[in-house]
Amino acid sequence: MFRIAVPNAGSLKEFQWTPQPAAAAWMHEASRHVREQLPWAASYAQRLQNEAGVRFDDLIDTVLLGDNPERIAAAEAAGWVRGADDRGWEMYHHPDGLFPLIAVGRRLPAARIAIDLKVESIEDFLRANGLDRTIVGDRGAPWRWASIEERPGLATLGAVERLGWRGLWNDGRHVDPRTSARLLDGFRARRRGFDEDAGFDDAERLIDGAIQAAGRDVACHLFFSAEREYWERRNRAGQVQKARQDRLGLGWANHDHHTYRASRRHFAGLISIFERLGFQLRERFYAGREAGWGAQIVEQPNAGIVIFADVDLSPDELVIDFAHNSLPERDRLGTVGLWCALHGESFLEAGMHHLECQFDFDALKRQLESEAGVQVMKPFTNFPYLRQAFTEGDRWPVRPERIDRLLDARLITHEQASKFRAEGAIGSHLENLERNDGFKGFNQTGVSEIIARTDPRHAP
Numbered sequence: 001m002f003r004i005a006v007p008n009a010g011s012l013k014e015f016q017w018t019p020q021p022a023a024a025a026w027m028h029e030a031s032r033h034v035r036e037q038l039p040w041a042a043s044y045a046q047r048l049q050n051e052a053g054v055r056f057d058d059l060i061d062t063v064l065l066g067d068n069p070e071r072i073a074a075a076e077a078a079g080w081v082r083g084a085d086d087r088g089w090e091m092y093h094h095p096d097g098l099f100p101l102i103a104v105g106r107r108l109p110a111a112r113i114a115i116d117l118k119v120e121s122i123e124d125f126l127r128a129n130g131l132d133r134t135i136v137g138d139r140g141a142p143w144r145w146a147s148i149e150e151r152p153g154l155a156t157l158g159a160v161e162r163l164g165w166r167g168l169w170n171d172g173r174h175v176d177p178r179t180s181a182r183l184l185d186g187f188r189a190r191r192r193g194f195d196e197d198a199g200f201d202d203a204e205r206l207i208d209g210a211i212q213a214a215g216r217d218v219a220c221h222l223f224f225s226a227e228r229e230y231w232e233r234r235n236r237a238g239q240v241q242k243a244r245q246d247r248l249g250l251g252w253a254n255h256d257h258h259t260y261r262a263s264r265r266h267f268a269g270l271i272s273i274f275e276r277l278g279f280q281l282r283e284r285f286y287a288g289r290e291a292g293w294g295a296q297i298v299e300q301p302n303a304g305i306v307i308f309a310d311v312d313l314s315p316d317e318l319v320i321d322f323a324h325n326s327l328p329e330r331d332r333l334g335t336v337g338l339w340c341a342l343h344g345e346s347f348l349e350a351g352m353h354h355l356e357c358q359f360d361f362d363a364l365k366r367q368l369e370s371e372a373g374v375q376v377m378k379p380f381t382n383f384p385y386l387r388q389a390f391t392e393g394d395r396w397p398v399r400p401e402r403i404d405r406l407l408d409a410r411l412i413t414h415e416q417a418s419k420f421r422a423e424g425a426i427g428s429h430l431e432n433l434e435r436n437d438g439f440k441g442f443n444q445t446g447v448s449e450i451i452a453r454t455d456p457r458h459a460p
Contacts, residue, residue, distance in 0.1 A: 015283035015297075017441035019385040020097035023078040024437045027099055031057050034115045037155035040148065041115075044129070044248075052244045053364030054254055058435075060100045061118035061160050062168065064089075066108035075102055086168045097438025103168050114156035120225075120251025122146055122161040128249030137161075139177040142218075143170045164217030164303045175214045180222060183210045187226035192348045194399075199348040200269055207276055220277040220303040228252050231352040237391035237430035238355060240372045241364075254357045256433050257297075257306035260346035261336045261353045264327035267311040270347055271323045274298050274307060282306075283441070286318040292334035296323045297442070308442070310353070312337040333411050338456055341406055342398045342425045354390065354429040361387040361434035376432055381443040387434040388443065396427035416456075425456040 035042040035056070045056035065071060076082070080092040080102055092102040119125040122144050126133055137144035142165030150156045163175065187210070191202040210219035232238040245251065262270045271279075279298040286294045294313030299306045312334035313322065333341060343350035361379075368374040374391055381388035398420045406412045412420070 015441075017439060018096070019437035019439045020079055020094070020099070021437045023075075023080070023094055023097055023099055026075055026078045027060070027063070027438075028057060030063050030113050031060065031115065033113050034155045034157060037151045038149045038157050041155075041157045048248060049360060049363055052241070052248055052250070053359045053367050054245065054248075054250065055358070055360050056117075058254055058358040059117045059119075059250070060115055061162075062101045062103060062116040064103045064105065064108075064114035064116070064156075066110050066112040067104075067106045068110040071110075072104055089168055091168065094438065096440075098435060098440045099438050101166070101168070109153045111154055112156070113154075114158065116145065116158040116160040117148075118253045119159050119161055119249060120253050121249075122159055124246070124251065125159050125161075125249030128247060137170060138174070140175040140180060141170050142173050143167070162221075162304070164215065164219075164221040166302050166304065173215070175218050179213055180218070183214060183219065184222045184226060186210070187223050188229065190226075192230075192344075192351075194344070194349065196266065196345055196348055199345075200266065200273070203347070204273060204276070207273065211276070216276075216278045217300070217302040220279075220300050220305060223277060224258065224303070224305050227258065227352060228255070228355060231355055231428060234351055234396070235355075235394050235428045235430060237368065237374045237394075238428075240368065240374055241357075241430060244367075252355070252357065254359070255305075256356045256358050256435070257308050258355055259308040259310065259353045259431075261310045261339050261350070262345055262347065263337055263340045264312055264329060266345055266347070267309070267322070268324055268326050270309060270345075271296060271298065273347070274300075274309075278302060279305075279307065281323060284318070284323070285442070286313060286315065293336050294318060294322065298323075308356075310336045333406075335456075338406075338411070339425075341411065342402055342420065342456060343396060343427055350427065352428065354431045356388075356431035356433045358435055359432050361389070361432055364432050365389070383443065385436045385439040386441075386443055387432075389432045390429040391432070393426035393429050395424045397424040420456070 035045055048054040048056055075092060079096055080094050083091045083093055085091060086103070088105070090104040092104070122135055126146060131148065133146040133148065135144055135146050142163045144161040146159050148157045148159055186206050190206050191199050193199060207219060207223065210222065232242055242252065260270065277300060279300045282297040282299050284294065284296045292312055293310060295308055295310045297306065297308055311327070312330070317327065339353070340350070346352055365376040368376060368391065377390045377392060379387060379389040400421065403417050403420050407414065407417045
């Protein structure tokens with residue numbers, strides 16, 4: 001069984017994720033019940049698979065149960081834990097895996113199971129699927145919902161749109177849609193230019209203003225909506241897949257994590273900005289002495305965003321709090337540092353290195369390659385509970401002044417400089433990920449291998 005091994009992990013032991021097959025079996029049975037009872041749900045699940053390589057179960061946001069003690073007990077036995085009640089509903093979450101929230105309404109029929117699917121925009125979802133439904137919740141509400149299909153007493157399918165909120169129903173908060181639009185436009189237009197210090201300072205001011213105007217969690221939601229848009233404009237596989245998912249009304253609702261690369265100089269500052277947005281530290285990785293890089297995982301639980309933040313790292317630096325302590329510059333660049341030197345910081349000019357979303361691994365690969373000519377690289381993780389592969393990377397031109405600076409500092413050879421001038425360097429990817437059994441972690445060894453294979457100095 002795969003477990004994350006972190007030297008001198010200390011308090012990080014709580015983040016050693018393991019597969020949860022009993023919980024996965026419970027969730028799949030609830031999903032099967034709804035799809036068997038509701039023809040539209042069954043048809044939509046098939047369309048997701050055939051038209052976008054997306055699995056129905058990966059989009060489940062919430063499972064709502066009636067008064068069925070046996071079913072509830074089975075969920076508790078599989079690892080769901082009861083938390084605070086919400087407006088008469090008993091709420092359960094699963095602390096050890098990636099699973100939907102469960103809400104129990106004791107006054108509802110015992111046989112009934114309702115499922116809410118997560119979508120980026122409920123209007124887009126209804127429009128894409130030709131559905132005329134009443135939307136509960138005005139624009140700007142933290143939770144908006146529509147009933148899609150129902151068989152009274154047995155099953156209901158709904159769609160839910162969230163705005164920095166993980167609770168059930170609305171809590172009375174509301175952001176003026178004009179404020180949200182203004183903040184989103186500000187994030188879209190933020191300074192990403194060559195002056196990195198000024199770019200970080202400008203982003204901090206924008207983020208602080210957004211937090212003051214709309215709250216931290218809404219600001220986080222809007223910020224990453226803009227980040228995905230920027231990445232997508234620079235990644236063909238992302239453009240192709242987003243169009244396929246938009247035809248089904250999903251947007252990027254199936255995002256798993258966002259990967260940023262940072263120079264050693266700016267890494268602690270990057271994490272500081274993420275913490276301003278409500279992110280909390282999770283596990284950290286070190287890929288090995290020969291790989292020369294590490295990563296800090298951070299998660300914003302209310303906005304539902306996970307970040308994999310990469311940086312060049314030495315073995316002895318894993319035992320320090322490298323997310324908060326400044327890392328001194330070095331006289332050589334690893335894979336991550338060179339990528340930043342060629343393209344800029346992920347947080348600024350370069351944009352994300354990749355967006356990773358949850359898919360049916362084989363279906364997505366087959367569809368992208370046959371329908372759009374987008375090639376998927378050899379898998380770097382192929383466990384029963386976790387499969388991962390990059391699409392072939394987009395090659396970006398490199399600014400001449402960046403190459404000159406690297407050459408003057410003797411960080412690249414003349415041969416490498418000539419190649420970067422003529423051919424550019426690999427910039428970004430879409431990542432094909434399939435999670436099974438609710439596995440919430442990552443594969444340290446496999447990620448190390450793909451980092452080495454995508455080093456600009458070694459790429460063909």
